Amino acid sequence: MIGIVLFKTALAVYLVSAVVYGISLWVRRVLTARFATGLMVAALAIHTSSFASRWLAEGLSPVVGLHDALSFFAWVMAAVYLALQLKTKTRVLGAFVSPVICLIMVVASVELGGTVGAPDMLKGSLVTLHVMLSVTGEALFALASCAGLMYLIQDSLLKRKKAGSMIRLFPSLSDLDRINNLCLLWGFPLLTLGVLAGSLWARIVWGSHWQWDSKQVWTLLAWFLYAFLLHQRLAMGWRGRKAALGSLIVLAILVVLLIFGKLFLQTVHNFV
């Protein structure tokens, strides 16, 4: 199937791009990172065409099942990061974003072809909307955390007066903070809408908006944590270090809970 071939090619090019980004950190040259960015653009194009071919072959709803959701997650991260590249001078940030994309793509490739025939209850445009919005929202949060991590490193280099080529290589604090801010600002409403779409669908298939399911609780917690973070940013004037640290801590909590939930908890929401 051509979609799978394209997906695997995209994964390979993402990996090469991540390696070249790594090299750019090693040799401390922006020029190398520029080359890696080009590779990432190519990978994104291939990745997009893999979705397109899937869509043409199977009709609507290309994002059902864990494989698709993860693949879409990686796609959003790459697309949004590259779009932000145009506005800010944050080329080297790719060295933090591309490994995350690769990791997610690798996990997605394990699940490749896992759920080919989705259950009937997962067919409908509301489900597609729910998955796409939530995944986009979460991918943006992941991107916010990448920028946050880089912010913390650059901040500590500047604070500890680590004179050297690393400070020069890394993007400016203001650009990183702006990306962190933008991703939170856009990710939060998207996640909110995604959750709403999901609960509407739950009302239709399960008869109630809310089941106290572990996945639902987890998502609500995530929503509250991000709401808190956004509130601190907008109302309390958090910016810079605190905001970056906040987004990293929230992401860490969520990843730990996700793994914990996957291992120990039963859920009715066991498709993704």
Next chain:
Amino acid sequence: MRLILIGMNHKTAPLEIRERLQLFCGDQDRPLPELMRLTEIREALYLATCNRVEVLARITDNGEAVEGLKSFIYRRGNLGREEMEKCLYLYRDLEAVRHLFRVASSLDSMVMGEPQILGQLKDAYRMAVDCRTTGVLLNRLSHHAFQVAKRVRTETGIAGNAVSVSYAAVELAKKIFGDLKGRSILLIGAGEMSELAARHLLRQGVAGILVANRTYIRAEAMAAEFRGSPVAFERFPEVLSEVDIVIASTGAPGYIMNAEMVTAALRRRRNRPLFLIDIAVPRDIDPAAGEIDNVYLYNIDHLQDVVDANREGRRVEALKAEEIITEEVAAFERWFNELEVVPTIVALRDKVEGIMKGELEKSESWIRNLDEQERSRVEILASSIVNKILHDPMTGLKEESREKDALPFVAAVRRLFKL
């Protein structure tokens, strides 16, 4: 090659001697006519900057030309022969080429990687062109040197990083704020270094500048100079919430800015980052202020560390630059060797064509009887035979010269054809 470079720079000659040799940086054209009067010199370039005086020349005879150049320098320096001899360096042929490339690429400069030297070399070349003292060799060599300088600049990081304290401050500011357009500065106290840093920042598009000084009149004068506005000294803690970069350089015996002031200012500015530059000795700003989130405090030693690290970085880049120069010297050598065979090729061509023309003239009597078309056919036939015969030896000479020293071949051709 018969190329010679003689001169002195900041490493070989003390300031007093360099001074004598070039009384002011601008008089680059006057020595050129004098140089060209030396009989052995065919082309000349005279470069004089604050750190070096050099003469580059194409000569006809080694021994006499060197003596002539040396005595020219002694005359101009108006100093004893022995005293000058110690300061001079002398490079011939490819060594001279390498030296010129290194000078153009700023590898030989006092502050390695500084950009001015290339401009000065271009001026010197323009002057020589105006005085008509350059020919094929120096024209080509000069343009090649400009290209090498450009290549070194783009392919290595030799000119990349700030090597002055005030410029290091600008680079750090960019790493904090990204674009400096629209940011504002507060200058507390006066001083050469703080004014220099302020000037650098203004050039980066910084929007506003506030000046605070214990003596208000002084603040007003400085503000006028930078087109900023003066602030009463007691009010500076208040304006901390409005500016992004603070440069402090007062002569106060203790700290004038403490952590509480900065914390309060940060609350008012909703945690927007603040860059504090303390270049006063003794320090003006309590180091505790640097511990606060989103505040970046650099004192004179920190900035000096940045500069030192950058200097070290330049040294590493210089090694890459030397490799580029070695490559380019080889490229120039290839060109030059080809150049050396050109006169021989021309002479060979002239001779054979002369023979052809002579033979045609001898046969004039019967050629005259031919009609127009036939006559031109005979001429074409003769010249195509000549061209076919010459083709292999000529390309052979060129190819040989590209690989190695062409002189034995040139000599053989000259002897065989009695050129």
